[in-house]
Amino acid sequence: MSIPSVIRAFTSSITLLLAAGIHWLPIAQTVDSSALPAVLVVTPRDTAFTEAILGISQELRGYARMEKLVLPPKPNSDSMTTVLVRVSPRMLVLVDNLSVSAYRHHLARTDSSEPVTPALILMAAQVEAEIPTIPNAMAISYEVPLVTSVLKVRTTLGMPVNRLGVLHREFMAASVADGAALCAREKTEVVGAVLPNRGRGAREHAVRRALRELLNERDIDALWIPNDAYLLSPAMLTRVWLPALRTHALPVVVGVEALVDTHIGLGTVAVLPDHRALGSQAGNIILDAMDADWKVAPGKILAPLTVRTVVSRTRARKAMRQTDAEFLKADKVVE
C-alpha cells in the first residue's frame, strides 16, 4: 500500500468522522497569555514533579501565565537572576528543596531593601525548617496529616480506627501531639511510643522492645509508621519491623508507596499526597494571592488536602478478616 493511499484512507476516515457529527467546538475563550501576570515555577528536572506542575498550569489557565525554570542538579544563581529579570513574575513557586536553596542564594546576592516577590514552597522536605529562610513565602507541606490518614483508612478499609499506635522519635513529638489533638476530635486516640533521637535508646533492640509493647500491650487497632529514614532503614525493616509485624494482622499505615509493595510487604495502606491535586491547591493559592493584590500569608504552612491510597489486597484482607474484600475506594491495589 503506497503512502498516498494511506494518507487518502486517513483523510477519508476523518471526513467520515466529521460527517458523523464528531467535531471540535471552540468553547474556550482565546486569551492573550502575554497580557496575563506571570507566575514562575522553579523546579528541578525530575518527573516526580510533572503532575503537580500540570495541576498548577490547569488552574492558572486563563488567569495567569505560567513560566518554568528547570534547574540543573547544581544550579548557579546567575541563571536564576537572568530568568527572574526576563520573566518579572508576580509570584514564584519553589518546587523541592533544591529550588528553595537556589532562590535563597539568589536573595542573598540581591538588594535586601527591594520588596521580595511572594513565593509558595511546594513538595519540599522539612518545610518547617525551610520557610523561615525565605521572606514573604508560604508553603504546602508534603506530609499527610495524621487525622487525614485516619479518615482515609476508615473509608478505604471500612474499619474503625479507635486507638492508633504511633512509634516515633523525639523530634516528631510536637507534630504527633498536634495530630493527636485533631484525631481526638474524630474520636481516635493516638497511643504514642517515643524513642530518643539518638543513642542507645534509639538502637534496634530499643525500637524492637517499644514496638512489641505497642503491639501487644496497648490495645491498638491500627499502627501508623512515620516517614523517618532512620526508623525505616533497611536494617530496621528486616530486623525489627517485619519480624514483629509478621504475627499481627493490624492494619499498618505508611506514607511511602514502596512500603506497601509486595517485595517489602510492610504496609497495609499507604496514604500519599495526590500530586495533581497538590498542584491544583497551589494554583488556587496563587489565584487567591492574585485576588488579594499579590499578598500571601508569610510563614504559613498548609496541609495537603487531597490524598491517594495504595492498598495491599493480601494484608488488608488479613487485617479485615475478610477473604473476599474488594477495595473500590482505593486508588491503587497491589497484591
Next chain:
Amino acid sequence: MALLPNSTEPRNGCARNAAPDPAGKPRRLLCMLLTLWAVWPATLRAQLLVYFPTPRHPHEIEQALFTRLPKQSVTVFSRYKDFESRFQSSPPAAALVSGPLSKELTNYRVALEGTVGGKPAEPYVLLSPSDSLDPSNTDTMTLAVVDALGRRKQSAFVRELLGRSPPLLRVTKTEDLLYSLNLGMARALLVPATHGDYLARVSNQELNTSPIPDSERPILRLMVREDEDTAALVRGLKQMSEDALRVLGLEGWQ
C-alpha cells in the same frame, strides 16, 4: 480517571500470517481502515463523559455504570479540570453531570434527570462543627466547596445560593471537604444535602447541618447533544439497579 472499555480491543479479522491473496490490496485497505478505527484516539468515540462531585470513588461510579452500559464508551472523571479540557477538546455525545454544571453545557439538552425522594432537585446545606450557622451571616467565613464549575463560575454559584461572596476554599474531591474541616482550613462546608449526610456519617465529629433557604438545585442530569442518537444510553441508565443508582447518589430517573 479514564476507562474506555473495548476501545483498544481488535475488532477486525486481520490475520498477520495469512497466505497471499489476489484480493489482498482492498482487504488490506479495509483492515487498515478498521485498525485505524480501532486505535483512533478513543476520545473521538467517547460517547459519555461523566463528572459530578460525589463522595464515591470513581472506580465505584465506573462499576455502577458499566453494569448497564457495557457497550458504551464511558469516561469517568474525578476532577473538574480534566472533564473540562476533555469536553472542550472533544465534545461527547452525552454527559452525565451535576445540575449546576448541566446549565453550562450549551448545545446539549436534558435527556434524564436523577431523582431522590421522587424529586429531581435537592437543597444545599452548610455543615459545620460549631453550632448551626446563619447562611445570611457568612460574609467573612471561609467555606470549603468542591471546585466543580471552575473558579469564576463556582464563585458565581455560591453567590447565587447565599446571596453573598464568602472566601472560598476550593477542593478537588468531596472527601477533601472533611479534611479541610478537620484541619481548621474552613469554618464550614457548602454541600448538597445528601453529601452533608454522608460526610456527617463518615466523621465521628458532631457536625451541625444548617439549611440554606431556596437552595434546591437539580441533582444529576444526563445531557445529550441535539444531533446524537442516545436512545441506547438512556435505556441503559434507566435499567440501572437500585444499588447501582445508589452509587450515583440517586433513587431513580425521570
